[in-house]
Amino acid sequence: MSQDINIIPLNIVFSIIKLINFKMCYNEDGDDMDKNKELILDVLKKLDKSSFRSSFHLKQRDLLYIEEKGLDEIKKHAYDFINTRLAPKAISNDGKQTPMRGHPVFIAQHATATCCRGCLYKWHHISKDKALSDNEVNYVVSIIMTWIKKEVKKNNSNRN
Numbered sequence: 394m395s396q397d398i399n400i401i402p403l404n405i406v407f408s409i410i411k412l413i414n415f416k417m418c419y420n421e422d423g424d425d426m427d428k429n430k431e432l433i434l435d436v437l438k439k440l441d442k443s444s445f446r447s448s449f450h451l452k453q454r455d456l457l458y459i460e461e462k463g464l465d466e467i468k469k470h471a472y473d474f475i476n477t478r479l480a481p482k483a484i485s486n487d488g489k490q491t492p493m494r495g496h497p498v499f500i501a502q503h504a505t506a507t508c509c510r511g512c513l514y515k516w517h518h519i520s521k522d523k524a525l526s527d528n529e530v531n532y533v534v535s536i537i538m539t540w541i542k543k544e545v546k547k548n549n550s551n552r553n
């Protein structure tokens with residue numbers, strides 16, 4: 394009888410452990426997108442060779458803004474911008490929807506050729522005549538955040 398009582402809570406404990414493991418894996422995927430990582434590093438290398446793309450850098454005010462908001466918040470902004478300005482199937486002002494200043498994500502978009510559907514097609518081979526899938530949105534945000542983190546890191550090592 395006392396064993397029966399023990400079995401039930403143990404099962405629950407195992408279920409909770411499984412759930413926690415699942416959530417941790419899920420979050421990790423969402424953060425760094427391992428499956429897109431190699432692709433992103435490859436594209437970033439190519440972008441580095443473009444004199445136009447590699448001319449974009451974060452300015453002091455952008456870096457201060459990132460420090461103030463934190464990278465998690467910047468990532469939320471990135472999702473917001475991409476979902477509203479880049480992901481829809483039809484964008485009336487495509488090619489002109491991303492300002493050259495005003496937010497670090499905008500600068501990152503020009504640097505990573507995720508500024509408009511034309512550049513997204515040319516550099517990332519994502520076709521124009523459709524809405525972006527969730528994975529494509531994650532990919533775009535990942536490349537933007539990877540570029541931003543590189544800029545922040547470069548700035549920090551310059552400061553030291």
Ligand SMILES: [Zn+2]
Nearest residue numbers: 488508509512
């Ligand atoms: Zn563009």
